[in-house]
Structure formats: structure tokens, C-alpha cells
Amino acid sequence: MSVAPPGESANCVRGDLMAYATLSLISIFCAIPFFWLLIASFDGNAQLFLRWPETWTFANYLRVFAKEDGAKWLFNSLFVVGSATFLVMVLSGLGGYALSRTRAWWKLPFLYAILLIRVLPSTALVVPLYKFLLTLNNAEGALLRPIFGSATRDIMRWTGFIDGYLGLILVLATMQLPLSLWIMKTFFDGLPRDYEEAALMDGATMIQRIRRVLVPLALPGLAASGLFAFMSAWGDFLLPLILLSSPELQTLPLGLFRAFLRINEIDYGLLTALAFIYLVPAVVAFGFARRFLVQTFSGGVKG
Amino acid sequence: MIHLNNVRKFYGALEVIKGVDVTVEDGEFAVFVGPSGCGKSTLLRMIAGLEGIDSGDLVLNGTRINDVPPDKRGIAMVFQSYALYPHMTVAENIGFSLSLKKVAPAEIRRQVEEVAEILQLGELLDRRPGALSGGQRQRVAIGRAIIKKPALILFDEPLSNLDSALRVQMRAELQRLHRELSATVVYVTHDQVEAMTMADKIVVLNQGTVAQVGPPMDLYHRPDNEFVATFIGSPKMNILPVAVTRESADRAHIAGPLGMSFVLADASLSEGPARMGVRPEHIKVVDTQAAHFVAEVAIVERLGVETYLTVGSIEQPIVVRVEGDVTFRPGDRVPFAAETTACHIFSPDGRILRSAKAA
Numbered sequence: 215m216s217v218a219p220p221g222e223s224a225n226c227v228r229g230d231l232m233a234y235a236t237l238s239l240i241s242i243f244c245a246i247p248f249f250w251l252l253i254a255s256f257d258g259n260a261q262l263f264l265r266w267p268e269t270w271t272f273a274n275y276l277r278v279f280a281k282e283d284g285a286k287w288l289f290n291s292l293f294v295v296g297s298a299t300f301l302v303m304v305l306s307g308l309g310g311y312a313l314s315r316t317r318a319w320w321k322l323p324f325l326y327a328i329l330l331i332r333v334l335p336s337t338a339l340v341v342p343l344y345k346f347l348l349t350l351n352n353a354e355g356a357l358l359r360p361i362f363g364s365a366t367r368d369i370m371r372w373t374g375f376i377d378g379y380l381g382l383i384l385v386l387a388t389m390q391l392p393l394s395l396w397i398m399k400t401f402f403d404g405l406p407r408d409y410e411e412a413a414l415m416d417g418a419t420m421i422q423r424i425r426r427v428l429v430p431l432a433l434p435g436l437a438a439s440g441l442f443a444f445m446s447a448w449g450d451f452l453l454p455l456i457l458l459s460s461p462e463l464q465t466l467p468l469g470l471f472r473a474f475l476r477i478n479e480i481d482y483g484l485l486t487a488l489a490f491i492y493l494v495p496a497v498v499a500f501g502f503a504r505r506f507l508v509q510t511f512s513g514g515v516k517g
Numbered sequence: 518m519i520h521l522n523n524v525r526k527f528y529g530a531l532e533v534i535k536g537v538d539v540t541v542e543d544g545e546f547a548v549f550v551g552p553s554g555c556g557k558s559t560l561l562r563m564i565a566g567l568e569g570i571d572s573g574d575l576v577l578n579g580t581r582i583n584d585v586p587p588d589k590r591g592i593a594m595v596f597q598s599y600a601l602y603p604h605m606t607v608a609e610n611i612g613f614s615l616s617l618k619k620v621a622p623a624e625i626r627r628q629v630e631e632v633a634e635i636l637q638l639g640e641l642l643d644r645r646p647g648a649l650s651g652g653q654r655q656r657v658a659i660g661r662a663i664i665k666k667p668a669l670i671l672f673d674e675p676l677s678n679l680d681s682a683l684r685v686q687m688r689a690e691l692q693r694l695h696r697e698l699s700a701t702v703v704y705v706t707h708d709q710v711e712a713m714t715m716a717d718k719i720v721v722l723n724q725g726t727v728a729q730v731g732p733p734m735d736l737y738h739r740p741d742n743e744f745v746a747t748f749i750g751s752p753k754m755n756i757l758p759v760a761v762t763r764e765s766a767d768r769a770h771i772a773g774p775l776g777m778s779f780v781l782a783d784a785s786l787s788e789g790p791a792r793m794g795v796r797p798e799h800i801k802v803v804d805t806q807a808a809h810f811v812a813e814v815a816i817v818e819r820l821g822v823e824t825y826l827t828v829g830s831i832e833q834p835i836v837v838r839v840e841g842d843v844t845f846r847p848g849d850r851v852p853f854a855a856e857t858t859a860c861h862i863f864s865p866d867g868r869i870l871r872s873a874k875a876a
Contacts, residue, residue, distance in 0.1 A: 408600035411567050416614035416661075417588030426617075430604040
């Protein structure tokens with residue numbers, strides 16, 4: 215450590231104090247909403263304002279799952295977003311690999327074109343998207359109804375394009391795919407071809423090369439692309455709002471939104487408990503993927 | 518024995534391998550050497566089966582293997598980056614090819630330990646490649662190749678990732694392994710020192726063609742062309758533009774830059790412009806009366822046991838090797854003579870006209 219003259223050292227200390235004070239203020243500013251959320255969700259009589267609960271209780275959480283359809287909403291969210299994430303990981307893994315290895319002339323134009331999907335606000339596309347999915351949905355219904363009769367509605371809840379899981383999963387995955395493809399393409403760019411060629415020389419078939427060499431090597435990249443897809447899709451509100459109408463298909467953000475809109479009263483305890491439940495999966499996902507994220511964005515695989 | 522017969526490769530309309538004929542005998546250590554872009558790595562990958570062969574035959578032990586898939590050729594390859602799988606242990610890396618063939622785990626373990634014994638990797642088997650030094654990774658990569666008991670092992674610039682001290686050590690190590698395994702090896706490098714020190718047979722490649730094939734000392738003393746002459750040997754052979762005039766039936770006069778003038782015992786050279794090649798160790802400091810030329814010393818590089826003098830002009834520098842430590846300084850004018858028996862004469866387009874008589 216260098217020894218500074220007394221005056222300068224005092225300046226240093228004062229500078230540090232200022233920096234810490236500013237940073238602390240900003241941190242508190244950022245953290246307070248979460249803090250309010252946390253304590254209000256355990257408050258038997260939660261209010262709009264930050265206050266220390268008089269009684270600590272789990273009643274708000276019980277209400278989410280017993281009185282409301284909280285479990286159903288959570289399942290819907292996890293299922294839809296989880297499926298979309300899985301789809302994104304598979305497609306971006308395979309597609310990123312292909313985009314990294316191909317020498318086709320359309321590679322760069324294609325990559326920039328798909329980035330455009332990401333840049334365009336999805337709100338602008340809501341009407342044509344809805345119209346398109348509705349047409350698909352009607353076609354599917356017309357096809358299924360003669361075969362399954364009255365069971366069609368139950369099947370369509372899973373495979374429908376409007377008011378069905380499938381449609382929302384596909385649209386969410388499509389929204390997330392461009393960024394994930396870019397992440398995986400860049401990741402595979404940094405992965406020497408030698409690994410595959412060595413496996414080829416060792417007699418590995420295409421499937422063995424993917425399963426035993428490429429997938430393990432690509433895990434950090436896949437975790438990163440999956441995490442981004444999950445977090446972004448998890449936070450999406452507009453698409454489920456437009457594409458889902460049945461109460462039994464509602465996702466968590468929709469449940470939260472509709473609970474907020476109820477006319478007679480605003481139940482802050484219920485809202486904060488719902489919001490907290492909504493936060494947890496994103497934090498857990500980040501915790502899992504953090505290790506891989508650091509690896510992906512600080513220089514790929516080291517042999 | 519591997520035999521390449523008029524092998525060609527095109528990238529689009531560009532011919533990168535232009536009809537190569539090479540034979541490597543069983544147990545031979547053959548080195549493909551050449552500057553970057555000469556096609557040596559492409560040729561190696563064609564032998565491995567990682568690149569297709571557009572025309573010609575690739576014959577391994579009597580069987581044409583042009584269309585045999587890489588893993589069925591009985592050829593193993595050590596990659597420049599080693600390509601060790603970071604998610605597998607050393608043992609899993611070495612045994613990977615066996616595990617793909619569904620060999621029983623106990624048998625894999627036995628063979629891996631056998632290979633580890635040869636390569637002195639015993640204690641490292643449960644580590645991951647990330648925890649190994651460069652030399653150890655190199656040995657694991659070799660282990661992964663030799664466990665397949667290949668008829669031929671290919672090395673693609675395997676020492677280029679190592680520091681220079683380790684490189685010298687691994688050169689010796691590779692030679693030892695080659696002797697112990699009596700393996701047939703094709704080794705690609707751009708470093709002529711590696712080629713000279715390790716090879717039984719050197720194949721010098723230039724722009725997709727074979728410039729010369731032969732044992733290291735043949736190439737050193739009797740290069741077929743100016744390219745091989747300057748590529749093999751360090752420091753490089755001096756090449757000087759000269760004019761040949763006949764003095765008599767068995768004597769030719771050579772006139773070159775820096776007032777160079779001397780007579781060669783020669784019966785075959787015809788008069789006209791030519792290029793003379795002479796290695797730094799074949800130019801001597803002599804008395805003024807015996808001098809072929811007198812030149813000013815520009816650079817003195819003292820290495821202790823020998824000293825390299827760069828003399829003459831910037832346009833036409835001549836490097837001279839002098840034994841021991843010498844007292845010359847830059848600016849000194851020194852008389853030199855070339856050993857006439859060690860002079861190579863090339864035609865203006867680089868073909869050999871007169872080889873040195875040296876052993």
C-alpha cells in the first residue's frame with residue numbers, strides 16, 4: 215500500500231465515505247420495494263405504506279393457495295415458461311451450433327434479421343399475431359371437433375393456439391429465441407472444432423458426439439441462454455393477457471393483475487404474497503445459472 | 518506403410534494440394550514441414566479422413582482408404598489444441614474411444630492403465646485436463662491416440678502450444694515414445710528444427726506440392742531447389758545472384774556481389790546468370806590474398822560457442838558463422854572466402870544446377 219501525505223489521505227477517506235454513502239442510498243432506494251413486499255406479505259393487516267407488522271402470519275400465503283387459485287396459477291406459469299425455456303434451449307443449442315459452423319452466405323443477414331424480432335416491440339404485433347393464431351386455432355378446432363367431439367375443448371386447452379398452453383409456449387419461445395441463438399452461436403464460435411473432430415476420429419456417431427461431447431461442453435452456454443429465456447418469459451405479461459382467457463389457464467402475473475383490479479377492495483396482504491411467490495422462481499433460476507453465466511461471459515471453456 | 522499417390526484437393530476452383538506422392542514406411546517418423554499455407558495440415562487431415570480427397574489414392578497397408586470413414590482407418594490423431602474433453606477425467610479421455618465401442622469398463626480400465634504406464638500418467642488418471650500442465654496434457658492426448666493401437670499416428674503441430682524449454686523436452690520424449698512403440702508417425706510442423714531433430718524422413722511442402730523428400734541430412738546438404746535450401750537450416754542459407762563464366766572445361770568462374778570472384782572446379786555449369794547458395798558455416802574469414810570478397814561487418818551476434826556476423830549491404834546481407842567469440846566490431850572490413858566444395862548453384866528459377874560436394 216502506498217503511503218499518502220496526511221492531507222491527501224484524509225481526502226481519500228472522505229471520498230470513500232461519500233462514495234459509500236451514495237451507494238448505500240441507491241441500494242436502499244432499490245431494495246425498499248422488495249423489503250416492503252416481504253414484510254407486508256407476512257402482515258395480517260397489510261397496508262399501502264411501509265410499516266412493521268403488528269402480527270406475523272402466514273394467512274396471506276394460505277389465502278393465495280386455499281381461497282384463490284394460486285397453485286393453479288403457479289403451475290400454469292411454471293409449465294408455460296418452463297416449456298418455452300426448454301424449447302428455446304433445444305432450438306438455440308442446435309441452431310446456434312449450425313449458425314456457428316456454417317459458411318453459408320446468408321448467415322450474417324439471417325443473424326441480424328432475427329435480432330430485429332427482438333428489437334421490435336411485441337405490442338406492435340399484437341393484432342396480426344392474434345389474428346394469425348386465431349386462424350390456426352380455428353383450423354385446429356375444425357380438424358379436431360369431428361374426431362373428438364365434446365372432448366375437443368379439453369384437448370384444445372393443451373394444444374390450442376388461442377386460450378391454450380401450446381400457443382403461448384410457442385409465442386414466448388419465439389420471442390426469446392433470437393437472443394438465445396446469438397448467445398449459443400457466439401458460444402460455439404469459441405469452441406474449437408477439434409473437440410468434435412477428435413470424437414469423430416474416436417468413432418463417435420453424430421448422436422454420441424452431441425450427447426457425450428457437445429452438450430457437456432455447451433452446458434454453460436445453454437444455461438445462460440436458458441436463464442435469459444426463462445427470466446424474460448417469466449416477466450412477460452402482455453402475451454398471456456391477450457392469448458389466454460379461461461380462468462383455469464391464468465398465469466401468475468395475470469392472477470396478480472386481476473386481484474389488483476377487483477372493485478370492492480384492495481387486499482395488500484394477498485397481493486404482496488402473490489408478488490413474492492412470483493419473485494421466487496426467477497431468483498432461484500438465477501442462483502442456479504449464475505456459475506455458468508460467469509463462465510460464459512468471461513471466456514468460454516478452458517481445456 | 519502409407520502411400521499417397523498423386524493426391525489432389527480443391528477448395529472450389531483453387532487447387533490446394535497439387536498431386537502429392539509420398540510413401541511412409543512402417544515404423545518411420547515422417548515429418549511434413551513447410552511454411553504456413555503450404556498445405557501440410559490439409560494433407561494430414563486428408564490422411565485422417567477429416568477432409569475429402571478429390572483425386573488420387575490413399576493406401577494404408579495395401580488397402581485404398583479414400584472412402585473409409587475416419588474411425589475405421591486405423592489412424593489416430595493428436596490435435597494441435599490436444600482437444601481433451603474438459604468434462605472428463607484423464608482416464609475417461611484416454612478410454613473414450615473404447616467406451617464408444619462398448620468395451621467392458623474393467624477392460625477399459627486395464628488398457629488405460631497400461632497406456633498410462635507407458636506415458637507416466639499413473640497418478641493423474643482421476644484429474645481433469647484443466648488441472649494438468651501443458652506437457653501432461655500433451656501426454657494425455659498421445660495416450661488417447663495410442664490406446665487405439667493405430668497403424669499410423671498423426672501429429673498436427675503438437676508442440677506449438679508449449680514454451681520453448683518444454684518443447685525441447687517433448688521432442689526427446691516423442692522420439693523415445695516412437696522408439697518404444699515402433700509406431701509409424703506422420704508429424705506436421707512449420708518448424709524446421711523439429712523436422713531436423715525428429716524425422717527419419719522429411720517431406721518439404723511448398724504451395725501444395727512436394728519440394729523434396731529425404732532424410733534430414735540429405736535435405737541439408739543436397740537440396741533439390743532453392744526453396745528447400747533456404748527453408749532447411751538455421752540461420753538460412755545465403756543466396757546470392759552470381760554470373761557464371763567458363764574458364765576451361767573443368768573450371769567455372771563465379772562473380773557475385775561485393776566484388777565476389779572465385780573459381781569452382783566444375784564441368785557442367787553453362788555460362789550466364791545463376792544463384793549461388795552457401796551456408797553461413799561454409800564462409801570463412803581468410804587472409805586478404807585468399808579472399809573471395811571483402812565486406813563490412815554490420816551486425817555481430819555472439820552466442821559464446823559461435824558468432825554470427827551479418828556482413829555486406831542491407832540489400833544483400835550475407836550471414837557468416839565464426840567459431841568461438843571473435844573480436845570483430847560493426848564497421849570492420851573483413852576478407853572472406855566461401856568453401857568452394859560447399860557451394861550450391863541454382864538456376865535463376867531455383868532448380869539445382871550443381872550440388873555441394875560436402876558429405
